[in-house]
Amino acid sequence: MTQHKIWVIDDDRAMRWVLEKTFKEEGFDVTSYEEAQSALDHLTDTQPDVILTDIRMPGMxxxxFLSKVKNSFPDLPVIIMTAHSDLESAVSSYQTGAFEYLPKPFDIDEALALVNRAILHITKLQQQESAKVPVAPPSTEIIGESPAMQEVFRAIGRLxxxxxxxxxxxESGTGKELVAHALHRHSPRSSKPFIALNMAAIPKDLIETELFGHEKGAFTGANTQRQGRFEQANGGTLFLDEIGDMPFDTQTRLLRVLADGEFYRVGGHIPVKVNVRIVAATHQDLERLVQSGKFREDLYHRLNVIRIHIPKLAHRSEDIPKLAEHFLAxxxxxxxxxxxxLKAETKDYLKQLPWPGNVRQLENTCRWLTVMITGREIYPEDLPTELRQIPLQQRGLETTPLTNTSISFHTQSTNPNTTSHMQANVHSDMQSHAGNHTWDQLLEQWALEKLQNGEMKILEVAAPMFEKTLILAALNQTRGRKRHAAELLGWGRNTLTRKMKELGMDSSDDED
Structure with missing residues (x-):
């Protein structure tokens, strides 16, 4: 059996050791390099089956490195690893010819799966050239280091x-148009027009004119011929926002354009040929609209070739501090x-909020803070009243409960490919005694259920969550003042700081 050769290039010694150990245990012949030039020099003598390389290293x-490899060995799979995950590096990696883009930190099994897929790919690969399209400088940056946004970056790079x-x-406000712009900007059509039209913002009786244009005299007031958005976008990209609001009759016309690449202006008799890429967006459930007869099923399938889901802001809370700093700047x-x-406790507080208006709401909040707050530093009590008055049970993703709320415990199982979701609906009845059960009785019921299901170490899951819940409640009550919060909990200030560090909470020792 042939022993496949793997090269690992990373200036991080620990990362090289972990990958080398894992791949050798799987039977691979592994060679490691701490800088790219050495690996490039050895490529003239021997070639591996797969290369994994970091993106930011001293020297080259x-x-x-990827570019030089692809110039000489276009079919050699190269997997790019990086701890600096952003849209530009993802797109640049794919456009330069990367086989895959692997943001750090990653599960070692994910790296192993990618290597196996690369080997399978190379064994079946037919000769083909790597197309290279220069990356246009971004006009608008998409910010996101969360796993959900990394998937979005990957999709843009792939496309x-x-x-x-x-x-x-x-959802509304998540940044769908930003993603549409990025798809256009990083496409072969980037030098051509990007035209956007929001279906929900146009009166229904004007949508067809907006899309397809009209001839002179087509209706009262049509004194001249007018191009529609399809003609304006010819050769480029047409972004149809809120496609779920498109009238049914217009859906039929759109379907014909997608099928034939031509249409008639309103009042016209001569077909107009166009070459347009369609990017559509919606906050609605199109499948449900199809089932209810409000959206054409054939059009849905025409549009739903590749789907990109943009997570709501509450599901990418780790991105909130950087987004807020960007909007404030x-x-x-x-x-x-x-x-x-933003003070550290303010960042923590912002990460707890539900943000029903998503990124747009955060941006508007940052504008408000810039105008309304006189001081340079922003504390939690400086936030708009409506954000400071959000009940605890509405914050986060089913976390930080005190009354009539629920907790979702998420624990990593011993198998890194699976995640065990341990959920407990812990309803506090300190006042109402819901269902004649106290919260500790419900907790006991949850514990028995988990133990009966064979789950282990449940105390390691539950105890930190309850401590974090009480800390967040105390910080909320004192509007982020740690000394007062510690007093409410019966701790000293140092104890609270230590606990917050242990729980992975921001424990910056700012002055209260």
Whole structure:
């Protein structure tokens, strides 16, 4: 049996050791390099089956190395690893020819699966050239280091050489148009127009004119011929936002354009040919609209070739501090003032909020803070009243309960490929005694159920969650003042700081 050769390039010694150990245990022939130039020099003598390389290293970086490898060995799979995960590095990796993009930290089994897939790919690969499209400088940055946003970046990178139709779904305010812009900007059509039309913002009787244009005299007031959005976007991308609000009759016309690549202006008799990439977006459940007869099933399947889901802000809470800092800096620049600085406890508080308006609501909040707060630093009590008055049970993702709420415990199982979700609905009845059970009786019931299911170490799951819940409640009651929160909990300030560090909470020792 052939022993496949794997090269690992990373200036992080610990990362090289872990990967080398794992791959050798799986029977691979592994060679490690701490810098890319050495690996490149050895490529003239021997070639591995797969290369894993970090993106940021002293000397030659991973993307430069990848480019040189692809110039000489276009079919050699190269997996890019990086701890600096952003849209530009993901797109650049794919466009330069990366087989896959692996953001750190990653599960070692994920790296192993990618290597196996790369080997399978190389054994079946037919000769083909790596197309290279220069990356246009971004006009608008998408910020996100959360796993959910990394999947979005990966999808944009995968589609960077494609003209395929894309459907973006996500709640209002999540940034669907930003993703549509990124898809266009990193596509072969980037030099052509990007035209956007919001179906929900146009009166229904004007949508067809907006899309397809009209001839002179087509209706009262049509004094001249007018191009529609399809003609304006010819050669480029047409972004149809809130596609679920498109009238049924217009859906029929759109379907014909997608099928034939031509249409008639309103009042016209000569077909107009166009070459347009469609990117559609919606916050609605199109499948449900199809079932209710409000959306054409054939159009749905035409649009739903590739789907990108944009997570709501509450599901990517780790991105909130960077997003807030970005919006504060932008607002300060627009208003020609110094940018505000978020205190650590304010960042923690913002991460707990539900953000029903998603990124748009966060951006508006940062504008409000820039205008309304006189001090340079922003404390939790400086936030708008409606954000400070959100009940505890509405914060986060079913966490931080005190009364009539629920907790979801998420624990990593011993098998890294599976995640055990231990859920407990712990309803406090300190006042109402819901269902004639106290919270400790319900906790006992939960514990018995988990033990009967064979789950182990449940105390290691439950205890930190309850401690974190009480700490967050005390911090909320004292509006982030740690000394007062410690007093409420019966602890000293140092004890609270130590507990917060143990629980992975921000424990910056700022002055109260």
């Amino acid at each position: 970086d991973g993307l430069n 960077s050489q494609s003209h395929i139709t894309v459907l973006i779904n996500g 932008r607002a300060a620049k627009e208003l020609a003032v110094s940018p505000k600085i």
